[in-house]
Every structure is written in structure tokens, then in C-alpha cells.
Amino acid sequence: MAEPLVSDALRVHPQDDVLVALRDLQPGETVRSASDVVVAQAPVPRGHKIAVTAITAGSLVRKYGWPIGRATRDIAEGEHVHTHNLATTLTAHSDYAYTPPAPPAQLHATDPRTFMGYRRRNGRVGTRNELWIVCTVGCVARTARRIADIAGERLRSKVDGVYALTHPFGCSQLGDDLAHTRRLLASLITHPNAGGVLVVGLGCENNQLAALLGTSDFDPERVRSFNAQAVSDEVEEGLRALEELAELLARDVREPRPLSDLVLGLKCGGSDAFSGLTANPLVGRISTELARAGGTPILTEIPETFGAEQLLMARAVDASVFEAVGTLVNDFKAYFTAAGQPVSENPSPGNQAGGITTLEEKSLGAVQKAGEAPLTQVLRYGERVHRPGLALLEAPGNDAISGTALAAAGATLLLFTTGRGTPLGFPAPTLKISSNSALAQTKPRWIDFDAGTLLTGDGMDERSRALLDLIVATASGQTTCAERNGERELAIWKTGVTL
DSSP: OOOOOSSSSSSSTTTSSEEESOOOTTOOEEEEOOSSSEOOOSOOTTTTEEEEEBTHHHHOOEEEEEEEEESSSSSSSTEETTTTTOOOOSSSSOOOOOOOOOOOOOOOOOOOOEEEEETTSSSSSEEEOEEEEHHHHHHGGGHHHHHHHHHHSTTTTTTTOOOEEEESSSSSHHHHHHHHHHHHHHHHHHHHHHHEEEEEOOOOSSHHHHHHTTTTTOOGGGGEEEEEGSSSSSHHHHHHHHHHHHHHHHHOOEEEEEEEGOOOEEEOOOTTTTTTHHHHHHHHHHHHHHHHHTOOEEEEOGGGTTTHHHHHTTTSSSHHHHHHHHHHHHHHHHHHHHHOOOOOOOEEEHHHHTOOSSSHHHHHHHHHGGGOOOOEEEEEOOHHHHHHSEEEEOOOOOOHHHHHHHHTOOOSSEEEEEOOOOOOSSSSEEEEESSSSHHHOOOOOOOSSOOGGGGTTOOOHHHHHHHHHHHHHHHOOOOOOHTTOOOOOOOOOOOOOOO
């Protein structure tokens, strides 16, 4: 970041054409940043942009040192810059040319801290020791929830919790759409936070139980399954299976594990203009540190890389990873255009109210969560991480779908940055990190960590150490707000027709 987050406004990068208002600005008011003085020509809400120089119609407008759109008319110095005078420049397809990356910088010593995790037979490490019930089809979703409710009371002393991961799909699906559902569920069955898994099928669904289990390299000692149509009492059958698994889980113990065993999902939702200035760069510090320690951060929400993907591609460890990013981005754009939708149908109304104008601006703020970690792998939807370093995962921006995809990819803890707040939780424990202190103060039951203090003088080093302390404590068993609130949802990306 180019300057401390103080004064009336902030210039994020020396080449920027705009400042970000740190408070509501009134017409005629002198506005000062660390390096600039302008006079506001119109009201500029907190978090919105004000032109630091005159901008001619058709010119690219920069923030974060990169274009965030093109001026649709002349913009005077001191004028509010937003949807009325700035438009996206995104296109439906982009071409990329690979340039080998510069030699990596000398790595600093990695953080020696450890967390208390559960080491599984396959070497993966969980942050929880839970029983999960996964259903093959929505027809038995309520059955799975009923089993979980009863078992949760009976087994609370032996496990960290009993949870039904339910969804409405698994039948009336064909081709790739069914394959996506099956692959995602198979990845969840092998999740290291689940010390045991019960898979409940119906019997007549497209997503057949045998086919689902046949695609998953699960530990047979820790997985039970049955079809509800094949047993006399599906609830009692499920309870018997969970009681057997709970006896195994009761013998599991936490042990010290290095940060290299940690897999962090990186997520943002309900973003505001400060997300890319406080919470996301703070999470980026953690991503960088984790990758240096041999751990694995996972970035997703592919539509929220549009316009910023080249920042990630520049860190690809080789040409194959570079090309995989370009293919993934263009494939996702084609997914939009095939449905007759523009690739830039984002930010959301809430994002725009918070000061984000174009998708490029949102993306440039969103990719800050990846820090400076080398990009080592590109994962398609439902795939799991297979090596250390930053992973880019295929999923849309929708919070529930992308949060579920992060868990399926192997994230044992999620970092969720937000400027407007949401109570939503996911299959893996989720830390909510606010971009502004007002949100942390008004929603203390939602927010676990306040990054907004960076706006009032707290140092990035200090706050990143504090956040890493919280991550280690959470990975060692401390519950998140979402967990205490009982917020845990699963959502599957539906991409095909329904019979």
C-alpha cells in the first residue's frame, strides 16, 4: 500500500487517478491525502472515489495502479467517480502471452508456530473431529438432518459435532452436471475435518451410492453408507452407524502440527470499497506467510478475478499453470455469454452502494487475498489441492457455492472478508473479517476479527500477527462466530438441465 490509511482520503497506488474517501465529503470541502489536496466538487460518500486529477472522456481510470474502467465523459478534478461516469472495459475473451517469472525473492524465515490438529491416515490434517452425514440426493436430506439432530445430542461428549451436509440435487441430473455434483460430494466425504462420514442414499436416484463411493478414495474404516429404500428404519440405521464411528473418533487426539499442514480457503462477500484496502491485503499477508511455510491458500470466485487475472498469472510457477489460468478465465466468461449474460454483471447493488463501481475494481481488490504467494495449481470445480502453494479454484462468486467448493478442495479453515456482513457459515470453520470497524461493532455475533482498525492507524504487521494468532487458535479448536451461531450450509453449483 502506498501510504498509511489516515487523513481524509487515500491514494492506494502512486499511479492512481482517484482517491478513496475515508469519510463522507461535502461539496467545496478541501480533501487531503498523504500526498494530494483536492476540493470536492460534489458529495462523495465514505468509501467512494474522488478524482485526483482531470480525466478526459474515453481515458482509462486507474486504482491499485491498474485500470478499473474507462471514463464515459470528462471528469473534473475533485468530482465523484462512480457508475454515472465510469464503465467497465471487460471483453468476452482475452488472449495471454506467457513470460517466465523472475527468480523468486529470497524467502524470509517462516513462522515457527504450530496448531493442534487431527492427523488422518492419509497424512492430511483436520482442524475439527466431526461426524458428517452426506446425502446422495435431496430426497433424503430431511432424513439426514433428523439423524444428525438425534446423534448430536447422544454423541456430544465423543465428537466435535454431528452435521448433516444436505442439498436438493442428485436426481434428474445428466452428464457434466451430475459429474460435478458427484465429484464435489466425493471430495467432502474425504475431508480431514470429518473424522467419520455417513453417506445416506435413497436407492433410485441418478447419483447412485455405489457410483459416488467409487469415485472417492475414502478411508473405509471411517465411512458408513446405506440406501434408505433398502432398510426398515433409516433413522435407526443411521444412528447405529454414527455410534460405531463415534467410538473411533473418541480415540482421536489433537497433536502439534506445523503451518505447512494448514489449508486456508480465501473468500470475500458483501464487499465494500475498504475490502481491498484493509481486510483483503491483511488476508494476503497471511496467504504469503502460509505459502512460505509450505502451506496451501486457496483462492476462488473466478468472476471476481476478471480484470485482475494477470496479477495472478504473473506468479504462475510454470507455463502450464499460466495457461490453465487463462483457460479457466475464458471458460468462465464463455459460461456467461452462452447464457446471454455479460461478463461484467457484477458488482452487486450492495457493492456499488459501498463504493465499488466496476468488476475490474472489485477484482483488483479481491485478488489482494492471495498476497504474494506463488501460484502452483489450478483446480476445476470439485477437485482437491494436490501440492503446497497458492491454488486457484473454479467456482462462481456466490458465497454458499464458493464456500462449499473451498471446503471440498480441502480447506480446513476459511477466511471470509466482508464490508457489509453476512451470518453465513460453511462446512469448514469460517472466520469473518470485517473491512471496517463499524461493521465489527454493530455485528459482534457475526464478526471474528476487525481489520478496519488499519484505517485508524494500526500497523499491518501488528494486525497480521494478531490474525495469525486467531487462525492458530481456531485451527486448534476455538470456535468461530458462525459455528457458535449454528451457521453451516452446503450449496452445489448447478450447471445443467433438470429432467
